[in-house]
Amino acid sequence: MNRTRSNELYEQALQHIVGGVNSPSRSFKAVGGGAPVFMQKANGAYFWDVDGNRYIDYLAAYGPIILGHAHPHVTEAITRAAANGTLYGTPTELEIDFARMLKEAIPSLDKVRFVNSGTEAVMSTIRVARAYTGRAKIIKFAGCYHGHSDLVLVAAGSGPSTLGIPDSAGIPLSLASEVITVPFNDLAALEEALAVWGGETAAVMVEPIVGNFGMVMPKPGFLEGLCRLARAHGALVIYDEVITAFRFHYGSAQTYAGLPLETPGGWDAVQPDLTALGKIIGGGLPIGAYGGRREIMEQVAPLGPAYQAGTMAGNPASIAAGIACLQALREPGTYARLESLAAALADGLSAAARRHGIALTVNRIGGAFSTHFCDHPVTNYDEAQDTDGERFAQFFRLMLEQGVCLAPSKYEAWFLTTAHTEDDTAATLAAAERAFAEMAKRG
Numbered sequence: 001m002n003r004t005r006s007n008e009l010y011e012q013a014l015q016h017i018v019g020g021v022n023s024p025s026r027s028f029k030a031v032g033g034g035a036p037v038f039m040q041k042a043n044g045a046y047f048w049d050v051d052g053n054r055y056i057d058y059l060a061a062y063g064p065i066i067l068g069h070a071h072p073h074v075t076e077a078i079t080r081a082a083a084n085g086t087l088y089g090t091p092t093e094l095e096i097d098f099a100r101m102l103k104e105a106i107p108s109l110d111k112v113r114f115v116n117s118g119t120e121a122v123m124s125t126i127r128v129a130r131a132y133t134g135r136a137k138i139i140k141f142a143g144c145y146h147g148h149s150d151l152v153l154v155a156a157g158s159g160p161s162t163l164g165i166p167d168s169a170g171i172p173l174s175l176a177s178e179v180i181t182v183p184f185n186d187l188a189a190l191e192e193a194l195a196v197w198g199g200e201t202a203a204v205m206v207e208p209i210v211g212n213f214g215m216v217m218p219k220p221g222f223l224e225g226l227c228r229l230a231r232a233h234g235a236l237v238i239y240d241e242v243i244t245a246f247r248f249h250y251g252s253a254q255t256y257a258g259l260p261l262e263t264p265g266g267w268d269a270v271q272p273d274l275t276a277l278g279k280i281i282g283g284g285l286p287i288g289a290y291g292g293r294r295e296i297m298e299q300v301a302p303l304g305p306a307y308q309a310g311t312m313a314g315n316p317a318s319i320a321a322g323i324a325c326l327q328a329l330r331e332p333g334t335y336a337r338l339e340s341l342a343a344a345l346a347d348g349l350s351a352a353a354r355r356h357g358i359a360l361t362v363n364r365i366g367g368a369f370s371t372h373f374c375d376h377p378v379t380n381y382d383e384a385q386d387t388d389g390e391r392f393a394q395f396f397r398l399m400l401e402q403g404v405c406l407a408p409s410k411y412e413a414w415f416l417t418t419a420h421t422e423d424d425t426a427a428t429l430a431a432a433e434r435a436f437a438e439m440a441k442r443g
């Protein structure tokens with residue numbers, strides 16, 4: 001595949017944009033380096049790059065593009081909104097409509113606030129949880145990504161109840177010491193951490209279904225236990241549903257029927273106090289939102305003492321795109337179709353890998369799945385790290401050469417969109433068959 005123009009643009013980008021990319025996940029550093037592909041156009045399930053090559057897109061912009069690119073209903077809503085002005089700095093009626101839609105779909109939200117990104121949504125939930133509890137510490141889970149704000153870019157120390165160490169330069173140790181990181185799916189570790197720090201913990205934050213070290217389900221009883229333990233220590237529960245909301249059904253993970261609960265249907269036992277949202281709810285435009293229990297959200301300015309604001313927040317274009325996206329997702333059969341496409345593809349990949357003697361664990365949840373080059377299950381971050389990154393890099397490049405676009409990281413999911421067809425998944429499986437054959441040959 002000829003990518004001369006992409007390579008040229010990358011050289012230019014390196015001169016002007018740090019690392020040549022505007023988000024590190026877009027670089028090919030994790031898959032052996034070199035120029036990323038510069039895309040020029042996207043429609044439905046496809047990308048076209050600047051050299052005219054076509055790709056089937058499973059990146060879906062890291063999640064938001066669940067309807068495929070340039071979905072007519074969303075595009076029309078954005079165009080209509082833009083024609084009436086993109087930013088007012090005043091309240092608008094559409095914001096109320098959208099807040100109502102979110103509340104209807106996610107019952108734990110009594111009140112919401114719109115922001116501009118998942119990072120902001122998470123950051124704001126932490127501020128509010130601290131304001132409400134008067135406590136400083138946050139407990140999070142290893143490998144869960146919650147955006148790039150200081151507090152949540154902190155990794156585990158050397159034991160389950162040790163204080164965090166910064167994951168990035170520029171985060172003071174004093175801040176990192178407010179964060180405790182424990183392994184996902186490990187209630188004993190959470191219990192141990194809370195036994196030590198429970199009295200100082202404002203909130204336990206979790207991706208209720210993980211999307212950031214592969215797609216990983218909570219084990220039966222994990223979320224109930226997490227909520228029970230947090231509450232026993234007077235800490236709030238924050239769900240980061242930036243990836244998961246509207247991903248698996250018309251609602252969020254906290255009401256997803258596929259969630260393995262201790263008590264089937266025991267939804268009350270897994271309701272969070274606060275939820276962070278983003279990605280899909282913006283229909284492809286920048287957005288975030290957070291919300292939760294009334295008395296907690298009433299801590300936020302102008303009602304309460306916790307300050308949080310935004311010039312761009314609730315802008316008419318993002319809100320209109322979000323409403324249009326959710327309207328389209330309400331079409332009957334949408335999620336069943338995403339799931340059946342993903343199941344056929346995930347099962348086909350597993351079978352093809354087996355045929356070629358390649359160890360592959362596929363974690364599929366609804367219309368999304370992750371592929372881990374290993375022969376063990378992936379239920380936590382340690383297991384996700386202990387997979388063959390070089391094999392993934394080989395697979396990623398062999399697929400790219402055949403016009404299949406995946407995220408350039410062994411931890412990221414494949415996302416199906418309503419624009420994908422059976423022909424697309426069949427073509428993808430044929431490409432994977434050839435990729436695995438080549439990988440087996442190379443050894």
Ligand code: PMP
Pocket residue numbers: 062117118119120122145146147148207211212240241242243278279
């Ligand atoms: N939370 C989760 C679970 C995420 O996956 C992400 C982004 N991948 C974020 C927060 C941050 O969202 P944003 O990139 O919109 O700031």
